[in-house]
Amino acid sequence: MPEITYQDLDRTLQDAARVRACGMFLIWGQEALCSRALEKITAVLLPGGRRHPAFETLEGIDANVPLAIERVGTYSLLSEGRVVLLADSGIFLGRKDQVAMLERAAAAFAQDRPRQAANWFLKLLAVEGLSLEDVSTEAIGRLAGRQSGDEDLAWVPELADYCRRQGLSVPSDMDAAGLLKKAVERGFPKGNHLVVTCTQVRKTVALYRAVKERELVIDCSVPTSGRSADRQARTRLLRQQAGEILERAGKQITPDALAAVEELTGFDPRTFSHNLEKLISYCGQRSRITREDVKQVLRRSRRDPVYEFTGAVFGRRLDNALFHLRALLDEGAHPLQLLAALVNHLRRLILIRSFMDSREGACWRPGMTFDRFRSAVVPAAKAHDAAMQECVGGWRRTVEGDDAGRGGRKKAAAADLLLLGKGASPYAVYMRFKECQAFSMDELLRMLHELRTVDAGLKMSAHSPAVLLEAAVMRICRLPSGSSKSSAGR
Secondary structure, eight states, X not given: OOOEEGGGHHHHHTSHHHHHTOSEEEEEESHHHHHHHHHHHHHHHSTTGGGSTTEEEEEOOGGGHHHHHHHHTSOOSSTTOEEEEEESOOTTOOTTOHHHHHHHHHHXXXXXXXXXXXXXXXXXXXXXXXXXXXXXXXXXXXXXXXOTTOGGGTTHHHHHHHHHHTTOOXXXXXXXXXXXXHHHHHOOOTTEEEEEEESOOXXXXXXXXXXXXXXXXXXXXXXXXXXXHHHHHHHHHHHHHHHHHHHHHTOXXXXXXXXXXXXXXXXXXXXXXXXXXXXXXXXXXXXXXXXXXXXXXXXXXXHOHHHHHHHHHHTTOHHHHHHHHHHHHHTTXXXXXXXXXXXXXXXXXXXXXXXXXXXXXXXXXXTOOHHHIIIIIHHHHHHHHHHHHHHHHHHHHHHHOTTTTOSHHHHHHHHTTOSSOTTOOHHHHHHHHHHHTTOOHHHHHHHHHHHHHHHHHHHHOOSOHHHHHHHHHHHHHHSOOOHHHHTTTO
16 A cells, blocks of 8 residues: 555545555654544554454564564454554664654653663664663764763763663664564564554665555654645644544534634644644533634633643643743743642642542542533532631631631632632633543652652752753653542542
């Protein structure tokens, strides 16, 4: 099958028999589009898609390539066959991609994913013909075109030590790619499929040419230049995405409202989808989304980039969170200001999670509509706030005497413990509840510990504030989810 773009995918998938005849799918490019393409393809290959028991995910390190080939080459006991995903792989990079390999190794190391970091690091060494004994910060810096002694490369010796302790060695140059190329040329058992996702490919490598010749390549990359044709291509992608989301929800959007969403979001497919979902939820039973809806729901995103930053962090949209963090730092935001914003957001989530786990919070249900939230949860939240006000007032009278609580400052302090602050929009609170249902209390407390560590580092460490914040954001976004446990009893 030929190489296709994301825009062509729906039309290609209409010929399901032809798609199922493919043994391998390479999906590469923009992360959010790759994710959507993966969902569409697996829905054709297996009933239920990624939820089917015959679907398996492997981390995209080179060491997993032989395992992936073995799994795909084994006949499944299930009649539908099997699908093996090799996620976030770097196997399609070539000898000229040293900087990309180094950046991926650094990011994985900062996210406390040493195995993934080691994979990229050893791949880089293999490309350059170096051994672990040749490693030095200066040598790696020169390979990546950086200045010698760059402080960002201080992690290199530590990662090299990790590789030695784990008994890892530098592979022969691109041996995993050669192994997969031979498997592609042999073909896979009928009904079994290998899916590889990655953000970058080098189209000149032999493996890419072999896959393109025999299998299906889905190009989800997005043109980034300011040329008119590229801007129009980005707009078409967003509008295709909007059509899919709105059709599933049975909604329509007016042209001026869609233009307003595009203007507020920019080209960020993940955030664009998130904004449309918010609008769909806000509209409730109404079938049409208007510009007034956009004004009511999305206006804060445009005026408050710090709010966008915290929302991306706790929404676990790593690329978006790092983008907003770097933009805010470049604009002169103080690191402690950004840390305080994260802490304040997290405190609200902890407060809501505590309510959701209580007897009073049993009125909340995941998937609840805004209309139902307003009729069932808002009254319970108001009752909770009234009880909390009375409780805090009692504490203060005990500690400070009968005059406690008369000053404005003291009232403001009590408001920190309220679910519905004075003048708070019920819809904004509803969105925070929806955000909170993805976290367990244990998970939120681990995040709080992470931010306390950053606070100490910013105040007492000589490390770069930007590096400390970036590392914390990566770790928070990568924390394993505890949401299934927290909602199991509902």
